[in-house]
Amino acid sequence: MAAITRLHPPSLFSLKSSSSLITRFPSSLYSPRPLRTLSTTAILGSNAQDQVETVEAHGSIVGDLLDYLNESWTHFHATAEAKRQLIDAGFHLLNENDDWDLKPGGRYFFTRNMSCLVAFAVGEKYSAGNGFHVIAAHTDSPCLKLKPRSASTKSGCLMINVQTYGGGLWHTWFDRDLSVAGRVILRDGNGSFIQKLVKVKRPLLRIPTLAIHLDRTVNKDGFKPNVETHLIPLLASKLEETASSETKEKSATTSTKAAHHPLLMQALSDEINCNVDDIVSIELNVCDTQPSCLGGGNNEFIFSGRLDNLASSYCALRALIDSCKSPGDLASEHAIRMVALFDNEEVGSGSIQGAGAPTMFQAMRRIISCLAEKYVGECSFERAVRQSFLVSADMAHGVHPNFMDKHEEYHRPEMQKGLVIKHNANQRYATSGVTSFLFQEIGKIHNLPTQEFVVRNDMGCGSTIGPILASGAGIRTVDCGIAQLSMHSVREICGKEDIDIAYKYFKAFYQTFSSIDSKLIVDS
Structure with a gap:
């Protein structure tokens, strides 16, 4: 079976800057690339070609989602891939530090910290005070992150000390083929520094479980690892048995001082083709190396890490791009269509690149001001916000067939049955009766299914x-x-059909929400 190829994302990520800390975008980022690196059979199974033809005939984005997931080992890589796709689609890259020159009908985006992105398309009939139609999601997922000093040695083994990020199901990380990916800062030899993305694609690490012979009660009492002492990845056996004499000599003089094992640093330098000494800082996640793929008896499921919440992020991104792809798509639009992808949701959003920062609303105010070509008072921004609508897109709890009692009896969302609207009387979700009604009207008009979810009162x-x-x-x-x-396992599962439903729903939101919203009469 012929392989479908897709190049890996560029390792350089750019943000224009006048300081000595510079990041450069290579021209290769803008060039088109083929589709997938995995063989079609590996992704879709033995009837791969038929599956691909069927998917393509129905305009499915599932194959492209698999590409996105396989590129996006970290929040940095997810943002870089989103950035590449936006540029390929004709969106103009903005810098938060520069003046913006925006025009009706224009398409723009900016990034923050290489892990947060806001993109928007301006309706050609937009005027100051009109609303924003926004879909917001997040780029981060629960994972293990390297500690600032990760090097340790136990019983002759080189170990990597990690921090837990978010509320992961940490037992699922044991006995997996793991590696590292993330961001490094390099010294370029000219007194400047370059930020690069790195992904070591080969299995580099593993967290072994304890043999059952040494833990006889594990199946009865449960596996309860201590996340500080038991969740430490194994990198290598002791260096004396694996390294050359030159490496041993160098390691003997640096091992007590090095924050990270020389073997790890060498793996990074080999991947990005630089000298170890040029690496001045690293920010790495531990990642599962198993590719995202289709599975199930009918290839109806997606098996992957980081579905929460890259599946939502990609559906939103693709919907925005495709809703304003053709000439005339924005000709009758009075609003501004926007996607906001934030970092750090899994730990509360309280960061400069998280949803707790005023990034999105600052951008809205700035957009209004730029398009008005004059100073815009507080009332213009407030009027715009009152006319705006936000879709918070985050993965939902499908009913588990082995644990049906964990769901409220009449609110058991199923895979392959459409988008789930989330309700909570205590405002853990922001849905109201009005916003739920307006959003479901989109589905009714376009014949797209929805489900509803509330958590049990005793949970x-x-x-x-x-x-x-x-x-x-x-x-x-x-x-x-x-x-x-x-959800929050190292390997998650969702329905293939739900991906296309979400994409179509989000695209319909951008294209039709203005007309739906205009029919809602507010009794003042």
């Missing part, structure tokens, strides 16, 4: 960026998501 409820953004400036918000199982 705690998670939350999303929805309430954070809704309360930030008073924007109308609905919380929704794609039903999935194994």
